[in-house]
Amino acid sequence: MLKAVRRVERCIMTLQGEIQYSRYILYPVSDLDRKRLMELTGEDSICPMDEFLGVANIPFSYTPDLALHIAKTAACSSSYEDAAERLKDYGVGADQARRVTDYVGNLIEEYDKDEIKRTIAGYSPKRCRAARRGRRPTDGYTLYLEMDGAFFNTRGKSKEGSSYKETKLGIAFKSSDLTVDKEGNYHVGKRAYLSTNDGVDVFREVLLALAIDCGLYDASRVVILSDGAAWITNTWEKYFPFAIRILDLYHLKEKVGKFSFQIFKGKKNEQARVKWVQKTNKLLEEGKWKEVLNFKEVSAYKDKQVNSAAGEVNLYKYIDDNKNFINYPEYKKEGLFIGSGAIESGNKIVMQKRLKLSGMRWKIIRAQAIMALRCKLMSTGLWDEIVVPLHMKHYSKTA
Numbered sequence: 001m002l003k004a005v006r007r008v009e010r011c012i013m014t015l016q017g018e019i020q021y022s023r024y025i026l027y028p029v030s031d032l033d034r035k036r037l038m039e040l041t042g043e044d045s046i047c048p049m050d051e052f053l054g055v056a057n058i059p060f061s062y063t064p065d066l067a068l069h070i071a072k073t074a075a076c077s078s079s080y081e082d083a084a085e086r087l088k089d090y091g092v093g094a095d096q097a098r099r100v101t102d103y104v105g106n107l108i109e110e111y112d113k114d115e116i117k118r119t120i121a122g123y124s125p126k127r128c129r130a131a132r133r134g135r136r137p138t139d140g141y142t143l144y145l146e147m148d149g150a151f152f153n154t155r156g157k158s159k160e161g162s163s164y165k166e167t168k169l170g171i172a173f174k175s176s177d178l179t180v181d182k183e184g185n186y187h188v189g190k191r192a193y194l195s196t197n198d199g200v201d202v203f204r205e206v207l208l209a210l211a212i213d214c215g216l217y218d219a220s221r222v223v224i225l226s227d228g229a230a231w232i233t234n235t236w237e238k239y240f241p242f243a244i245r246i247l248d249l250y251h252l253k254e255k256v257g258k259f260s261f262q263i264f265k266g267k268k269n270e271q272a273r274v275k276w277v278q279k280t281n282k283l284l285e286e287g288k289w290k291e292v293l294n295f296k297e298v299s300a301y302k303d304k305q306v307n308s309a310a311g312e313v314n315l316y317k318y319i320d321d322n323k324n325f326i327n328y329p330e331y332k333k334e335g336l337f338i339g340s341g342a343i344e345s346g347n348k349i350v351m352q353k354r355l356k357l358s359g360m361r362w363k364i365i366r367a368q369a370i371m372a373l374r375c376k377l378m379s380t381g382l383w384d385e386i387v388v389p390l391h392m393k394h395y396s397k398t399a
Contacts, residue, residue, distance in 0.1 A: 002026035014063045023049035064395035071104035075373040105369025116209040130222045131242035140220035142175040146343035152355040167197040170207040172214035188342045193375040200231045208239045225340040227251040228322045247325040248340035259315040263297045287329045
């Protein structure tokens with residue numbers, strides 16, 4: 001037996017504003033009643049009105065659509081303080097915005113982990129159309145994969161004493177999602193992102209799952225565009241040995257530019273430096289990398305050690321290490337995209353604009369939660385396709 005002891009006021013915040021109502025809370029009359037209620041509900045009291053309205057156990061006393069709005073606003077804002085300003089009509093402060101965002105972000109992060117395991121189970125390169133022996137098929141679409149890493153400041157320190165942690169980001173898109181403007185610049189339409197700060201081994205699985213979700217098995221060609229980092233080479237060899245690997249032309253030109261300052265010092269040599277850069281870039285874009293390696297100033301670095309931490313570049317080694325991936329005339333002939341601008345802009349838009357602002361220091365788990373949300377936000381259609389229904393389903397279970 002239960003009895004109503006008192007009427008209690010409650011406030012639920014919705015997207016349309018505050019809803020206040022009073023209701024009775026029912027308590028067990030005897031110890032036996034209390035034990036029975038606990039067995040049935042796991043609670044020591046019940047509120048029929050809350051149960052009827054479906055708000056008995058909703059987190060934060062926010063309706064699910066408002067909680068989702070708060071998380072989305074915080075993920076899009078430059079900081080939780082900025083989010084609180086945007087959400088002031090709902091009385092949401094920075095701390096509350098942070099808690100709600102963690103709640104939704106962690107839900108998406110756990111979903112991603114489960115989906116990645118399920119997606120990559122049983123993967124074999126032999127199942128991919130692009131891995132068939134003989135001449136590469138040219139009908140159908142080309143799947144492009146790009147990846148990069150960036151560091152953000154954390155609230156802890158590693159064993160080496162650094163407070164910085166790297167998050168890696170992958171992007172996938174199809175050739176059918178590429179358009180070219182009048183100036184010859186490429187623009188990516190539909191795209192998908194995934195990220196992790198759990199290290200390169202985990203990221204390789206993340207990228208594989210992303211590729212499979214975006215059509216890896218049926219792609220006629222798979223292209224990996226990168227800056228030539230060793231960990232990307234290892235990713236290519238392990239999961240995508242059949243892929244066409246291309247060293248991003250603009251990264252190569254960037255290396256040329258940095259190297260030029262090492263061999264042309266002072267303002268009086270600026271004109272000669274610019275002329276040398278233009279000549280070198282033209283040769284590389286034409287596929288004449290051997291000529292560049294034979295430049296006296298470049299070949300002088302063949303066995304030379306440089307201080308990479310200070311920004312020095314060994315152009316000879318960089319070109320020689322990547323010589324199999326810089327046949328730009330052939331790539332252009334095949335109609336392939338040769339720039340990794342999509343991942344460069346992705347790193348800025350998805351990661352840096354939220355994690356790397358001045359003075360920010362993050363708990364690692366919180367950074368991953370916000371990145372899980374931002375990846376879905378910046379991926380075409382995935383917020384409505386995944387985040388909204390998953391959140392609503394989870395909220396209904398909670399309630």
